Amino acid sequence: MFKYLLLLSLLLLTTPAEAQEKPLSLVDRVLSLLGHENLPRLKVQPEAQMPPPSALAPPRIPPRRAEVELARRFLPVYDLDRGGEGKPQVLPFFASGELEERHSDILSIIVMVPDSDREAARAYAFARTAQDDASALHPEWYANNAFIFVPQFLTPEDIARRAAQWPDGGASLLRWAGGGWIYGADSVADNAADLNARGMTAYAALDFALLAIAKRELFPELQRVVIVGAGGGGDFVQRYAALGVAPDILSGDNISVRFVSANAWSYMYLDKTRAVPPEAGTLPEPGVEPVFAAPKEGSCASYNLFPYGFAGMPNYGRRQGENELRLRYVTRTVFYLSGAEATRPLPDASPQACALILQGRSLAERARLYFSSLQKLYGDDLARTQRFYSLPKVGEPAQAIWQHPCGLAALYGDGGCEAAGAVGNKLKTVE
DSSP states (O other): OOOHHHHHHHHHOOOOOOSSSOOHHHHHHHHHHTTTSSSSOOOOOOOSSOOGGSSSSSOOOOOOOOSSOOOOOEEEEEGGGTTTTTTEEEEEEEEOOOOSSSTTTEEEEEEEEEOTTOHHHHHHHHHHHHHHHHHHHHHGGOOGGGGEEOOOBOOHOOOOOHHHGGGTTTTTTTBTTGGGGGOOOOOOOOSSSSSSSOOHHHHHHHHHHHHSSOTTTOOOOOEEEEEEEEHHEEEEEHHHHHOOSSHHHHHHTTTTEEEEEESOOOOOOOOEEEOOOOOSSSOTTSSOOOOOOOOTTTSSSTTTTTTSSSBOOOHHTTTOOOOHHHHHTTEEEEEEETTTOOOOOOOOOTHHHHHHHHHHHHHHHHHHHHHHHHHHHHHHGGGGGEEEEETTOOOSSHHHHHHHHHHHHHHSSSSSOGGTOOOOOOOEOOO
């Protein structure tokens, strides 16, 4: 309560950045805001002083809860689409250390995006457990020199259940309706009349968070940022890999950025083709080269609408341009992890059922076909930056992904699974 009250008082005293005579680009606005003297600089203490990960027992994975556990640490986030005008809003997070303390020993930052259940506490525990495992098995990866950051994207219902805990009823907390945060929906306001509290995508919120955290003043030896997620978090990461703005800025500061999308529920395709079912009506089995073509006109009007394709993208992506996004995607380092046992037929009762069915019948099939579509689109260029790995004896749960040797490598190693038995850039099964 005290931390939230302190943060709230600072936010209320914060003045917006001065208006520019000439509109600035998004990148210029980000850099301008981060350098603004009025940007809140908060010393948020960890929940407890934590010893180095190697001295800790693996954290207990919290059970799924009837209500989402809220993080107790908060990051002020400005709406860059409004040029940073107005009060910042607040993004809750879990982290392995202080955000305003210099960390001269940190080489990488792991950003783990929660699943659609928004259980950031579980995601944080997954990352910490994997860190301990990676440190024990592969000391050459320097997993202990990683800083873990887990943002939490809440719904109005999450906040309303605990409104009495916050001095302002939680009005400053960012929130998104349903699972809209995963797919680029705008945040919603606590008060319909409060225009300062609406209109920010979770992608934009992560942009600001990344640039506020991954700074040389805080992490002078930082070499890379790894953005990971499984399930709904995998959906988010794949789309952020396609649309995110901050990664290019970090790359310009010689900080590499890796994306890891694991067992995503669906994918944002980069062209209008999908795998064509043969006459039997089923998609090709593993090992059979799929054929891609545009669906028959009128068979599925929503198949290429965002978040399944470029059509109807939110302004966050649309302003960057479809062609630019397509050209940039192949330059980004993306790893796709798929549980080979994630073959459960998925329900298709949603309004976008046909769009999902065209991507595949199961998580494993959707991952395989999506990577095949990228190979068709980019050819040999894809092998320079992106990998797909199928993990046997792994199903849908995220915990199994991050405990697998390939998952450990994706988080804390070089990203590839060659050490676990995979070679090259084909559709590999990794023991």
